[in-house]
Amino acid sequence: MRTLLLLVVFPVICAAQNSGKITYSISDIDFDNKSKNADIETSVASAKSQTFTLEFSDNLSHFFYNGGMDSADDFPTKLARASFTSASDYYQDKTKKLQIETTSDGTLVQKNLEPLKWQLTSDTKKIDKYQCYKATYTYTFTTRAQKTGTRTVVAWFAPELPFPYDPKAYSGLPGLILELKDGAATYLATKIAISEKALPIDWPRGKTINEQDYLEKINKQ
Amino acid sequence: MPSCVRFFLFVMLFTTSSGSLAQTVAGKVMDKQAKPLDFANVMAIETTGSTPPMFSTTSADGKYTFELDNTKSYEIRVSYIGFIGQTHLLEAGFQSMSHNFVLESSGELLDEIVIAHAKPVDVRKDTITFNVASFANGTELKMKEILEKLPGVEVGKNGTVTVNGKTVTQLLVEGNLFFGGGSKLAVENIPADALDKIEIIDHFSQDGFMKQVSDSEELALNVKLKEDKKDFVFGDVRTNEKNDGFVVGCPFQAVLDPECQSPPLF
Numbered sequence: 302m303r304t305l306l307l308l309v310v311f312p313v314i315c316a317a318q319n320s321g322k323i324t325y326s327i328s329d330i331d332f333d334n335k336s337k338n339a340d341i342e343t344s345v346a347s348a349k350s351q352t353f354t355l356e357f358s359d360n361l362s363h364f365f366y367n368g369g370m371d372s373a374d375d376f377p378t379k380l381a382r383a384s385f386t387s388a389s390d391y392y393q394d395k396t397k398k399l400q401i402e403t404t405s406d407g408t409l410v411q412k413n414l415e416p417l418k419w420q421l422t423s424d425t426k427k428i429d430k431y432q433c434y435k436a437t438y439t440y441t442f443t444t445r446a447q448k449t450g451t452r453t454v455v456a457w458f459a460p461e462l463p464f465p466y467d468p469k470a471y472s473g474l475p476g477l478i479l480e481l482k483d484g485a486a487t488y489l490a491t492k493i494a495i496s497e498k499a500l501p502i503d504w505p506r507g508k509t510i511n512e513q514d515y516l517e518k519i520n521k522q
Numbered sequence: 523m524p525s526c527v528r529f530f531l532f533v534m535l536f537t538t539s540s541g542s543l544a545q546t547v548a549g550k551v552m553d554k555q556a557k558p559l560d561f562a563n564v565m566a567i568e569t570t571g572s573t574p575p576m577f578s579t580t581s582a583d584g585k586y587t588f589e590l591d592n593t594k595s596y597e598i599r600v601s602y603i604g605f606i607g608q609t610h611l612l613e614a615g616f617q618s619m620s621h622n623f624v625l626e627s628s629g630e631l632l633d634e635i636v637i638a639h640a641k642p643v644d645v646r647k648d649t650i651t652f653n654v655a656s657f658a659n660g661t662e663l664k665m666k667e668i669l670e671k672l673p674g675v676e677v678g679k680n681g682t683v684t685v686n687g688k689t690v691t692q693l694l695v696e697g698n699l700f701f702g703g704g705s706k707l708a709v710e711n712i713p714a715d716a717l718d719k720i721e722i723i724d725h726f727s728q729d730g731f732m733k734q735v736s737d738s739e740e741l742a743l744n745v746k747l748k749e750d751k752k753d754f755v756f757g758d759v760r761t762n763e764k765n766d767g768f769v770v771g772c773p774f775q776a777v778l779d780p781e782c783q784s785p786p787l788f
Contacts, residue, residue: 475563
């Protein structure tokens with residue numbers, strides 16, 4: 302009888318600490334608005350006030366903008382998300398090793414989720430009471446004009462917070478990213494709420510397109 | 523002895539005695555019920571911190587693996603949410619090995635963690651405050667190297683400090699003039715790791731009460747020290763290369779204790 306009871310209780314304890322929500326705020330937009338364009342000015346301000354959530358539950362995660370529907374038509378917010386922060390939502394499945402990006406036009410872009418080739422450095426700093434290590438990731442991209450460029454992303458992660466989930470389309474660091482410099486935007490993890498119940502994550506359903514085809518489609522437009 | 527065994531021993535001799543070959547350190551991470559923990563974080567941190575750490579994430583069956591240089595020592599650290607982390611020390615000279623980690627549940631249920639990020643720069647009226655930790659990477663020795671990393675701050679060859687092109691005229695430590703307020707002595711001697719915050723105060727006046735009415739042209743730089751570094755020994759001790767017992771060039775040694783500094787004159 303006792304073993305039976307244990308068997309019933311045990312899976313509950315296991316699942317208990319595996320879901321939650323991490324809030325990311327934008328602390329800085331590193332953009333020199335030389336032209337003093339008023340639209341850009343307001344979108345920089347909008348970007349700075351944006352927050353994002355990384356929701357996770359049992360090896361699934363969902364990264365999304367905390368805006369709600371009402372602000373979807375607001376032009377400076379859209380511009381800010383497209384040019385400075387994140388215009389897409391990202392779903393990741395750690396067990397199936399899949400990622401789906403839902404772009405602003407509603408397309409579901411699917412790709413294999415591989416741990417990225419982060420370059421760890423020996424630079425460390427303390428964020429709050431957590432010892433963080435600096436990691437960089439450099440990738441190449443092709444612009445619409447068929448030019449290639451490289452961009453480096455800088456992440457400060459805390460091994461003491463071993464959540465295996467990452468913001469945006471990143472993956473593979475041994476600890477939660479507390480600070481992320483991605484393009485012009487600096488994201489800071491400000492709050493981690495851990496829930497005892499599994500959170501339902503609605504994996505997007507519908508027709509998906511792979512990343513290669515999507516980039517080709519975009520470039521044709 | 524059959525020749526194949528002899529050959530095997532011969533090979534063993536070479537593989538085990540070879541000096542700095544990369545060694546494989548692998549194992550499993552599991553809980554007390556021997557259930558493998560997947561996506562556990564395993565880090566190999568070189569103990570001197572001079573080479574970047576390496577990491578491995580456990581597979582579905584809880585396995586991790588590292589290729590490590592055995593001329594160095596490492597700490598293998600394992601962490602998993604809801605479990606107590608563990609560290610295994612590898613002393614230099616280790617051989618390829620297997621080490622399993624059996625983690626114990628931390629018993630405590632985490633609820634909410636709020637992470638406070640220090641603001642790198644804070645501008646208030648005439649004062650700009652730089653939070654040193656946001657700019658330093660830990661390799662700086664003297665205050666000068668920190669100042670050079672702050673935006674808009676420059677240090678001249680003769681130790682003069684300029685902020686956005688304007689020269690600092692008063693140098694204070696914890697609000698008191700530092701040896702007469704000259705900046706050269708301070709920037710070249712105050713150890714970088716003692717600094718907590720740097721304040722740049724425009725239109726500075728020693729008398730707080732007069733500040734509202736005076737139109738001072740003074741630009742002050744106030745150094746705020748870390749709580750545990752409030753009194754420090756500074757200056758350099760250098761030995762010559764031969765190290766034949768002489769301590770050469772000890773140009774300046776002083777102990778700073780804010781309480782012993784002369785109070786401002788009235």
